[in-house]
Amino acid sequence: MLELALKGNKKYFGWITALLVLVGIGFGAYLNQLGFGLGITGMSRDVSWGFYIAQFTFLVGVAAGGVMVVLPYYLHDYKAFAKVTILGEFLAIAAITMCLLFILVDLGQPMRMFNVILYPTPNSVLFWDMIVLNGYLFLNIVIGWNVLEAERNNVHYPKWLKPLIYLSIPWAVGIHTVTAFLYCGLPGRGFWLTAILAPRFLSSAFAAGPALLILLCMIIRKVTNFDPGKEQIQSLAKIVAYAICLNVFFLLCEVFVVFYSQIPEHMDHLRYLFFGLQGKSSLVPWMWTSMALMVLSIILLVNPTTRKNENVLTVSCLMVFAGTWIDKGLGMISGGFVPSPLHHVTEYAPTVPELLITIGVYGAGFLVLTILYKMAVGVKEEVRS
Amino acid sequence: MAGVAVLGIGAKPVLDVLAAGQGEVAGSFKLQKGEGALNAKQWAMVIDTRKVEKASDLEPMISACHKIHNVPQMENKNHEIKWIWEEEYHYAFPTATSRYMNEHAEHIPFLVLCNHCENPPCVRACPTKATFKRESDGIVMMDFHRCIGCRFCMAACPYGARSFNFRDPRPFIKETNKEFPTRMKGVVEKCNYCAERIAVGKLPACVEASNGILTFGDLFDPNSAVRELLKSNFTIRRKQSLGTEPSVYYIV
Amino acid sequence: MSDKKIFLMKDKNIFLIKDKKYIIAGLAFFIALFTFPFWYNSGKAAPGPEIKLTDMAKEAKECVMPTAYMRAEHMQLLDIWRQSVVRNSDNIYVNPSGKAFTMSLSNTCLDCHSNKAEFCDKCHDYASVRPYCFDCHIDKPKEIK
16 A cells, blocks of 8 residues: 555655655764764753653654544444544554654663663563553554555455454553653652643643644645545544643642642742743743643634634644643653752753754654555545545 | 675684684583672661761762762763762752751751662663662662663652763763773763672772761661661651662761 | 456556566676675685784683683673673672682783783774773773883
C-alpha cells in the first residue's frame, strides 16, 4: 500500500521536500550535539530535563488521544467513526515515532540505549515506558495496516485483529499513565508528586489529540477528495470540549490545594510559574497565555453555536493545542525543576541548536504522518472509484 | 574485525598475531577483596557542624575530593559538576528551617553531598541499574560504563546531589589524578564515598582532610564511631520525612 | 476485485521485461562496488602490527594471564574486572597460577604497559577498533630515559 504515497501532485512533493529539509537540518544539528554533548542545549544541573523531554511528554498525550476515535467505534459501535479510526491510529504512529526520537536525542550516551533491554530493571518506570511505547507503536502499525488493507480489498479485517484492537484501548490509557508515573513517583519533586498527575495528563491528552485530529481532518478535506465528515468532526469537538474542561478543572484543583493549604514548599512551584520567584519570571507570560487560550477555547467549544461553526472550531482547536502544549510542555517540566530541591532558582530556555533538533524531529514525525495519511486517503479514494 | 575484512585476502599475518590460542580457557580465577579493605554493612557519615566556623573550614574537604576524583571546574555554571559542596542552612534543610534560628547554624556553611540513602529513589529510577546500591557495603555507586545519560536519577534525587557531564570534562580538569579515571560526556556522576580508597583501607578523602569534623563508619555496627556519636548527640538529616533514610547525619 | 489483482500483477510483469538490461547493469555495478575492497587489495597484504613491550613488561615475562589468552580475550577480562570492582567491591584478581593483581586498567595494566602508543594503539589501529575506554581511563606514559 505504500506505493499510494509515492504518487501525488506538485504540492504534495513540495511538502515532502520541505519536511525532508527540516529533517536534514535537525540531523545536522544532532550531529553537532553528538560531538559536543548536551551542553549545546539550555539544560543545566538544576533543570536536567528540558525541551526534548517536554515534547516527548506532550506527544505521548497526542498519541494516546488517538484512542478517542477508536474507543467509540469498536466498543460502542458508533458507526460514524468508521471512516476516521484509521486517522487516529496513524496519528498515534507518527506521535509515538516522535516520542521515541525525542527520547533518543535527549540521551547523553545514545549508543548505549540498548542497555535498557540488556539490563531490564522492572523497578524503573523508564523501563516500563520503553515497553509500553514500543508496544503501542507495534499495535497501531499492525492494526492500522490490516484495517486499511482490508478496506482496500473490501473485506472485513481478519478476526485475530479484534483482540489487538481491544488491547490498544487500555494500552493507550496505559502509555500516558506510565509516562505520568515517571514524574509522580519521585519523592524529591513536590510539584509532580500528586495523584492527579496521571488524570491531568490523560485529560490534556484527550483534548490535544482529538484537537489535532480535527485540524488534520480539515486539512485532508481541503487537499484531497476524502471528507471525514461534518458529524465526525462535531463528535470529536465535543470530546475536546469535555476534555479541556476537565484539564482546566484539574489545574484549578491543584491551585486550590496548594494555595489554601499555604504550604510554602508546594506554593513555590506555582508561584514561580505564574508570578515569578526570587526575581526570576521568564515563564510567567507563557503560563498566563496558556490559561487564556484554554479558558477561551472552553467558551468557544462548549457553546454549540461557535462549536458548529467550522471556522471558529479551527481556531478553538488551535488554541487547545497551543494551550495544552505550553501547559504540559513548558509549564510542567520547568515547574517541577524550579525551585531546585535546595530551593535555588535556575531558569531554563531552549537554545537554537536545541530548537533545530526539535524541529527536525517534528519534521520526521510529520513526514511519517503525511506518508501514512496519503496512503489512507489513497485507499479511500480508490475504494470509492 | 571489519578492518581486517577490508584488508583482503592477505589477512593471515593478522590472524596469526591476534587469534592464536583461542582454545585457552580462563581456568579458575578468584575475585576477592583486598586484605586491607575496610568493611561495613552500611557506610555512614556524621558531620559535626559545631566544629565549623567559616567556609575555609570546609574548603579542604571539598578540594580533597574534587582533586583526587578529577572533578572538572566547568566555566558555565549551568554545567557545573560537584560531588561535595557547601550550602547555607536554609538551602541544605529547606523543610526544617525557621525565621528565628540559632545564630551559629544560621551563619555557618553546611557541607552537602550524596547521602547514600538506605532507600535511594535514584536507584529505583535508573532503567539500567547504572546506579545501584552495593549490597556489600551500602554505597550508592555509579557504573559509568553502563549509564545511558537519561538523567532520570537526577530528577529522582531529592537532594540535588547528582551532576551531569554536559560536555567533555577533560579540558576543565585542573590537575589530573592519574590513578582515578575521568568521566566522559553524557554520563551522570556523584560522590562515591571514596569506594576506591575504602578498598585499600583508607578513609574517604573528605574525612581525612576534615580535621575531625567528619566521622565515617558502619551504621549497622552498634559499636562503631558513628553510632557512638549518634547515641550521644542530637542529629538531623536532610528531608527526613521522605523516607529515603539518608546515611549522612549532621550534629547541630 | 480479483480482476484488479491480475491487472496489478500484469503491470509488474511488463515492468520486469522492459527494464531487464537496466536491472542486470545495476546488479553488476552493485556487485563490483561491494567487492571492490577484495579485488583491489588482492595480493597486497599489509604487514601485521609490531608491538613493543616496555622493560617492565619484559621483566614480568607473563601478564595477568598467559599471552595467548590476553591477546584474544583481554576485553572480556577487563569486563570481568570492571563488574567486580565497580559492582561487587572486590578488587583483587587471583589468576589460575595463584598470582594476585589489583584489578585496575590505569594502575595495573597501564602501569606495566605504559607505552600505550606503541602497544595498545598498534593493534587497535591495525584492526580499526576504537575502544572508548581511554576516554576516561588515563594512560600513564613513563619517562623515556
